[in-house]
Amino acid sequence: MGKCLTIVKLSAITSLGLSTAAYGYVSQKLENPAGGIILNLRKCIFALGSISTYLFYQAYTRSPAWGKHPYLLYAAAAIPIALGTSYGLTDAYKNEQRLVNDDTTKTEKVVKKVTVEEKSELDGSVYGDVGRPVEREIVEEVTVNDLGAIVQNLKQRYLYNAVIVGTGFLLSVVGYLGDNM
Template sequence: MGKCLTIVKLVGIGSLGITSGSYFLTSFQLIPKIVANTASDYKSLKEKICKLFVSLRLSFWSLGSISSYLFYQAYSKSPSYGKHPYLIYAALTFPIALGYNYYYSFNNEQKLIKNEEEKIIYRQEKKTVTEVSNPEEDTSPLDNSSYNDLGNQTPKLEEKEVEVTVPVVNRVELAEETYKSILSQISESHLYTGVILGTGFLLSVIGYIGDNV
């Protein structure tokens, strides 16, 4: 049992280490390298970035899930003296990183993968509206004063054509400057995701070493 738990912990530590390293590598090297190598080829830049994000997501979700599951199993299956807090901290690393990544990076990644964004434009449209007009006033034959006949109070409905401003949501292709600006934001958020994962990795390594000394 002890040997199995050791293997489970080591695989969990390795999974955290690989996924944290992939985010650091992406932020510090891969994204800047792709941008530099495709400076004059916008189409190639978009294709390579799309492939990078898809592969990064797959490794993050799979390895992160594995690490959380294994650390949870290591904690739950350990005897009372082996239920160390670092196993819980390590198990929570992926959910925390996933939440941060979803909040700060996911939407921007989707924009680059789809290569489009929503843009609101306003246009003028003609619409027919119905207006209520007051009944016509009658003129008194005695002194030419105006008055309303109480028996003729039915309001008149009139249709008029008016121009109104209507917001319309269009999906437009990202401009190159916008694309690179979003890419810069993603690179920064990937760095912080790597920091979260790396912190969990270090805690698990230190805890494992202390557990076996």
């Protein structure tokens, strides 16, 4: 039973390490035409994350009582925590979908203060005090291309996820090396 658990633990550690590397790589190399890389990253993270979480959980439940170390649970929780903070607490999924669908333009209402001099219809003279034109607020709809902001936001989010998953990876490596098996 010891060899089988060792193989399961090493496979889980490898999957978690590859997930960390994928997040770290994308956080550095994400560029503007990012649709393909985001879809590949999502597949990679979900596959490797599922494998590592499942294997760490199985290693914990199948270990004898003296081999049930908490690092197995901590490492198993790394990917779900990273995905939960990324997709549950922020709008990263919506931003990813916008990049994949190439829908990076949005319409915003902008309020501008414009000085307008109102002229009289009778003689063309300006109303109001001399030297004090009337200020009006004009609301305009402006199309904003926020591709750069979305890419920067996703790069930062992927870096945070790399740190979370990397912490789980380090915990699993240290725990495995300190194991008494």
